[in-house]
Amino acid sequence: xxxxxxxxxxxxxxxxxxxxxDPRLREIVLSLARHLHGFAREVRLTxxxxxxxxxxxxRMTEFTTHERHEFILLSDIMGLSSLVDMIHSARGGTSSSxxxxxxxxxxxxxxxxxxxxxxxxxxxxxxxGVIRDGQGTPIQGATLDIWQTAPNGLYSSQDxxxxxxxxxxxxxxxxDGRYGFTTVKPVxxxxxxDGPVGDLLRATGRHAWxxxxxxxxxxxxxxxxxxxxxxxxxxxYLDEDAVFGVRGDLIMAYAPQPAGxxxxxxxxxxxxxxxxxxxxxxxxxxxxx
Amino acid sequence: xxxxxxxxxxxxxxxxxxxxxDPRLREIVLSLARHLHGFAREVRLTxxxxxxxxxxxxRMTEFTTHERHEFILLSDIMGLSSLVDMIHSARGGTSSSxxxxxxxxxxxxxxxxxxxxxxxxxxxxxxxGVIRDGQGTPIQGATLDIWQTAPNGLYSSQDxxxxxxxxxxxxxxxxDGRYGFTTVKPVxxxxxxDGPVGDLLRATGRHAWxxxxxxxxxxxxxxxxxxxxxxxxxxxYLDEDAVFGVRGDLIMAYAPQPAGxxxxxxxxxxxxxxxxxxxxxxxxxxxxx
Numbered sequence: 001x002x003x004x005x006x007x008x009x010x011x012x013x014x015x016x017x018x019x020x021x022d023p024r025l026r027e028i029v030l031s032l033a034r035h036l037h038g039f040a041r042e043v044r045l046t047x048x049x050x051x052x053x054x055x056x057x058x059r060m061t062e063f064t065t066h067e068r069h070e071f072i073l074l075s076d077i078m079g080l081s082s083l084v085d086m087i088h089s090a091r092g093g094t095s096s097s098x099x100x101x102x103x104x105x106x107x108x109x110x111x112x113x114x115x116x117x118x119x120x121x122x123x124x125x126x127x128x129g130v131i132r133d134g135q136g137t138p139i140q141g142a143t144l145d146i147w148q149t150a151p152n153g154l155y156s157s158q159d160x161x162x163x164x165x166x167x168x169x170x171x172x173x174x175x176d177g178r179y180g181f182t183t184v185k186p187v188x189x190x191x192x193x194d195g196p197v198g199d200l201l202r203a204t205g206r207h208a209w210x211x212x213x214x215x216x217x218x219x220x221x222x223x224x225x226x227x228x229x230x231x232x233x234x235x236x237y238l239d240e241d242a243v244f245g246v247r248g249d250l251i252m253a254y255a256p257q258p259a260g261x262x263x264x265x266x267x268x269x270x271x272x273x274x275x276x277x278x279x280x281x282x283x284x285x286x287x288x289x
Numbered sequence: 290x291x292x293x294x295x296x297x298x299x300x301x302x303x304x305x306x307x308x309x310x311d312p313r314l315r316e317i318v319l320s321l322a323r324h325l326h327g328f329a330r331e332v333r334l335t336x337x338x339x340x341x342x343x344x345x346x347x348r349m350t351e352f353t354t355h356e357r358h359e360f361i362l363l364s365d366i367m368g369l370s371s372l373v374d375m376i377h378s379a380r381g382g383t384s385s386s387x388x389x390x391x392x393x394x395x396x397x398x399x400x401x402x403x404x405x406x407x408x409x410x411x412x413x414x415x416x417x418g419v420i421r422d423g424q425g426t427p428i429q430g431a432t433l434d435i436w437q438t439a440p441n442g443l444y445s446s447q448d449x450x451x452x453x454x455x456x457x458x459x460x461x462x463x464x465d466g467r468y469g470f471t472t473v474k475p476v477x478x479x480x481x482x483d484g485p486v487g488d489l490l491r492a493t494g495r496h497a498w499x500x501x502x503x504x505x506x507x508x509x510x511x512x513x514x515x516x517x518x519x520x521x522x523x524x525x526y527l528d529e530d531a532v533f534g535v536r537g538d539l540i541m542a543y544a545p546q547p548a549g550x551x552x553x554x555x556x557x558x559x560x561x562x563x564x565x566x567x568x569x570x571x572x573x574x575x576x577x578x
Contacts, residue, residue, distance in 0.1 A: 002535045002540065032367075084334050
């Protein structure tokens with residue numbers, strides 16, 4: 001088309017796509033072009049603003065490494081990551097939530113009752129629950145891949161002071177479907193703000209805080225894999241998670257427990273907790289694959 | 290908002306923006322979020338597809354350098370660069386077209402009649418025209434920043450065999466508003482296809498060809514700067530420019546001229562052209578700033 005105009009550009013784009021293009025790819029690319037063109041027309045995007053956008057994207061490249069996924073962070077703070085989760089969240093099961101950029105593969109197997117807190121300061125938190133199917137039947141042999149920040153608000157991959165798999169573990173359920181471990185209460189933290197995503201947050205008057213949470217991925221044969229998070233009911237950032245990850249059914253009360261009431265057996269810390277502690281019970285419901 | 294849903298996500302995003310946010314930035318970011326969310330909802334974007342998109346963006350970073358602007362290329366082949374041009378093309382003047390990623394600052398001043406062809410093979414092309422205002426009055430002291438590929442289809446910044454400013458020049462008009470120089474006829478060429486943009490073109494069955502063109506930026510005090518291109522009327526890719534840059538008024542016939550008819554004076558090549566040559570006359574109309 002030699003007379004491309006503002007109005008026929010998207011049609012010209014569509015006409016360029018080859019007949020052999022995978023139908024799903026064609027659908028995605030055409031929808032993306034239509035929305036991109038619609039955006040530019042709607043705001044009457046100027047050359048100067050376009051230059052700013054290109055400079056922003058080129059700066060994103062400076063902050064992108066194997067350990068630092070600035071584009072995932074951008075997707076997170078724009079709400080795209082959460083939207084993809086919500087679009088595909090299984091009805092009838094526990095809500096999914098964002099994976100985030102800090103999951104690492106190869107977390108070590110940990111037995112029931114394992115302690116992830118070790119010598120880190122803070123209140124002991126006992127986390128337990130049952131992984132069930134939609135009828136309430138416990139699932140045996142389900143795996144729970146768990147990760148969270150240390151009390152300093154940093155994941156092991158961000159923190160040279162931590163071991164690779166500090167506050168990471170992979171637990172497999174027995175016949176009762178139950179998981180249980182001790183850790184420290186996760187803390188609210190800010191997503192990284194030293195890069196272009198931080199600049200964007202500041203320019204738009206947004207903060208970078210995420211409410212405290214435990215990440216997990218639950219897997220079991222015959223069920224859909226569930227990527228999600230558990231949030232603490234008393235967190236001040238529940239209503240303004242920078243990455244839009246909070247869902248009503250993922251908010252749990254972390255219940256204070258008096259000194260002396262820690263389970264006498266079954267946990268690595270049994271017999272070793274003399275102070276007050278806290279407990280969160282969180283059952284997970286998986287849906288068929 | 291602790292119960293973000295597919296339907297209220299864009300509202301939640303809007304609610305996050307600070308009251309002090311620059312109004313124009315707010316307009317742009319909100320429109321971008323609305324279109325991004327609309328796109329993901331429309332195609333029901335899956336996690337796997339989102340992963341593919343993130344991997345694509347992270348691969349973009351590997352191809353982005355000071356000399357290689359893969360994000361500009363992506364904007365070009367998606368039609369965004371041309372759309373910004375079209376939105377802001379001045380009515381009543383020569384159409385603007387894409388700047389492209391190959392413009393370099395600091396092109397040397399060249400006098401009227403300069404020869405850019407030098408010892409490169411090919412037919413001599415004489416390019417001339419008058420830079421005028423909307424009433425047809427020639428503009429004195431206008432500058433024309435010109436650049437094109439060598440006969441091998443490469444810009445000097447892409448080609449270690451060329452000098453920095455090979456096929457680049459900056460000409461200033463005299464009282465008659467006229468510019469004129471000799472060069473070689475530009476050739477059709479492919480935009481770079483060795484990176485992720487090339488992968489995208491191949492996956493969607495598109496070619497990477499641009500019809501042959503001369504780039505220019507025309508500037509004059511009191512007038513809007515015009516970034517544009519001149520295309521050859523006989524080019525096979527006029528109707529399918531990979532970057533959507535062709536406008537009807539930018540297509541010019543390159544007229545064949547018989548041997549012996551080259552101007553006897555006024556050009557560096559005067560008296561030195563014994564063969565057939567070609568000529569393109571292209572007047573430019575600038576609009577008030």
